[in-house]
Amino acid sequence: MRDQINSLIRDSGVARAAEELAGLLRPAVAVAEDEQESVTADRSAFGPAAGLPTGLDWPTWRGEPLPLLADLRPAELRPFDGAGELPRDGRLLFFFQASALEDYPPEPGSWRVIPCPDGPRGSDDAIPAAGSPAPRNLRFAHRLTLPPLESAAVEALALDEDESDAYSDLLESVDELYAAEGAHQLLGHPWQLQGDLQQECLADTGRGSAPDDWRLLLQLAESKDMVWGDGGMLYFFVREQSFRVGDFSDVHLVMQSG
Template sequence: MRLYTTHVEEATLPLGLSKFGGYPDLPEALIWPVSLHKQKWFSREVSGEIALPFLAQLACSELKPYDISGLLPKAGRLYFFYAGCKQATLYDDEGGAHLEFMYEGSSLFRVLWWPDESTPLYRQTPPANLVTGAEMENGAYRACSLRSETEWTLPAVETCWIGEPGDVLTEEEWKVYAELCDEATVLPRHLLLGHSDDSQPYALEAGYQMVRSEFWPELPPATATTAEQQTNRLLLQIDAAEETGMWFGRGGPVYFGIRDEDLKNRDFSKASATTQ
């Protein structure tokens, strides 16, 4: 599904409607995700509790007519939070504060799912320890309503589906296919399911590799081009765009991926995220 955004005043949006930006409409049992981020800074261990910026909420019943693959839950809501490549205030053991840029790590993203769309919702205000950026206003990206369309997507050339010249396609075929993918690119690239539209090679695979040993320590080592990677699919791609005020990495999209098995079992706790 391709998602189209329209900037709106969030007060005009009913609670629970699918949207990018603004504040999440959460049931009372769900709280705004907070992560403990740790890393080395000038040879010192520093840490800080950070609340993750809210990116999107998706009402599954709204999307059902466009989900021709039938992969998403038929009802419920999905909430996406991400703080990759953001500047956060962290504190050392003596209470000294400093600003730190954060790029990747499983503590910097979260996907929540609430299965019952009839549960009362409350529009949340951001916690005081929210990771913020200059493009956010009052702790929120610009609220945008969403419109969905179903379309076919092509796997990018340098992915586990195509690989390098000679893996699946001959060198000449690879070049022709690369041109076709480039011609098929439509900006901004907001996608739900289908194949990711990568800015650089192996975006979704990189996100999966980053969390693989942490989420599934029983798995043997693997590379970005193994058949196993094809069971890790795109869940949601949000592009950096002026309309939403969102900016990720060096200006590319953020990619949320999930394994087929976890999507089938509705286990969104093991979704991964990365940016380019």
């Protein structure tokens, strides 16, 4: 697929920057719902398919349990993690209370990302279900991503108006290569709907010295029981230096709608 994308770049209206764009390609993991009706507790899933490890309390916000959006198992993801950036084992849990979007930006504490061991679990009967998507297992695929037009990486290319239009067309062509896999994605460059997400993370938090100090961790598109605004996307971003040492306490959440 890399050769195919590089060919699209060379044939586009931004061919003069082909070498730079090839260097900006970033591997990502496409995340899609498994079509199997039965749900397996030991696999990655949207929603609370399995209880939390023994000894880990369910996180709360304003006294209520946070909905569990995704339970990812790095051991399953390893074959698709082209850069080998994810933890090697355990679980990576993504929590968020969608009602916090009513007063945007959402209040810190309304989302959490918690890494934990994949050990003995508490009773599944104790799983809070309110607000969480219905459990369904996930499947994964490798994909390559280019940075969005509104980003520091593309701004550095100093594209003129015609080249900017051509780059937007190029992004659409690359997206079409992966259309069957949907828009849920782990790592890579974000599928940006409006405005520079990295700049928004920097402005919202005051942490970091430049937009590219922030990187995408997980993006979730709308689905039947995950709704973000009007045709929106939910993004979990993390600072690069925190991600490299496995620190997920520094995650920031952003929502964009179409």
